[in-house]
Amino acid sequence: MSRPQCPRCLRPQSHCLCPLIPRLDSRTRVLLLQHPSEVNHALNTARLAALGLTNAELIVGEVFEDLPKLLNQPGYQARLLFPAEDAQPLPAYAANDQPMLLVVPDGTWRKARKMLHLNPLLAALPRVTLAEGGVSRYRLRKAPGPGALSTIEAIVQALETLEAPSTFAPLLKPFEALIEGQIAAMGEETFQRNHGDR
Structure with missing residues (x-):
C-alpha cells in the first residue's frame, strides 16, 4: 500500500515540502527539461x-517536439546550461540588457547528453557554464567531479550570477529539508559510515 502523496511536490503527505517552497520572481526565464x-x-x-x-517551466521527456516554440521566447536569448569547450561563463551575461532563457537539462550526465543527442536544436544552443569551485550541499551523493551541483543548486548559482545582488537562496530551503529528512531516515550512524568522509 502506497502512502498518500502531495500532488504538488510529489512527496509523501507526511513529508510535504510545500510550506518551504518560496515563490520567487526572476528576470531570467528558466526552462527545465527533465529526463523521465x-x-x-x-x-x-x-x-x-x-x-x-x-x-520557470518544467517539461518531462527525452525528445521535445515543441522545442522550436519553447526556445523562441520573444525578448529572451536562449542559452543552454551545460559544459562544453566553447561554453561562455555566466558572469559575461550578467550586465546584458536582454534577459536570458536559461535551458537546464535535468538527469544524470549520461542521460542529459542523450537528450542533447536526440534534440539537435537543443545541442546547437550556445552554452553557458557556472563559475568553477561551486560546492554541493548534496551530502547524500558522491559528486562525479569538483563543481558538480544538483539541478536546484546550479539554478540558484546561475540566477545569483545573472541577477546580482538578488538572492535565490530561499530556493534551497526545501532541498536542505529533503536532505536532512533522508539523513534522519537512514540514521546518523549509517550516514556517517556511508557519507561522512567526503
Whole structure:
C-alpha cells in the first residue's frame, strides 16, 4: 500500500515540502527539461526549482517536439546550461540588457547528453557554464567531479550570477529539508559510515 502523496511536490503527505517552497520572481526565464527517469526520484530538485520560481517551466521527456516554440521566447536569448569547450561563463551575461532563457537539462550526465543527442536544436544552443569551485550541499551523493551541483543548486548559482545582488537562496530551503529528512531516515550512524568522509 502506497502512502498518500502531495500532488504538488510529489512527496509523501507526511513529508510535504510545500510550506518551504518560496515563490520567487526572476528576470531570467528558466526552462527545465527533465529526463523521465528523474520524475519519481526521491530528490527531484528540478521540480522544487520549477515550483519555487514564477518564471520557470518544467517539461518531462527525452525528445521535445515543441522545442522550436519553447526556445523562441520573444525578448529572451536562449542559452543552454551545460559544459562544453566553447561554453561562455555566466558572469559575461550578467550586465546584458536582454534577459536570458536559461535551458537546464535535468538527469544524470549520461542521460542529459542523450537528450542533447536526440534534440539537435537543443545541442546547437550556445552554452553557458557556472563559475568553477561551486560546492554541493548534496551530502547524500558522491559528486562525479569538483563543481558538480544538483539541478536546484546550479539554478540558484546561475540566477545569483545573472541577477546580482538578488538572492535565490530561499530556493534551497526545501532541498536542505529533503536532505536532512533522508539523513534522519537512514540514521546518523549509517550516514556517517556511508557519507561522512567526503
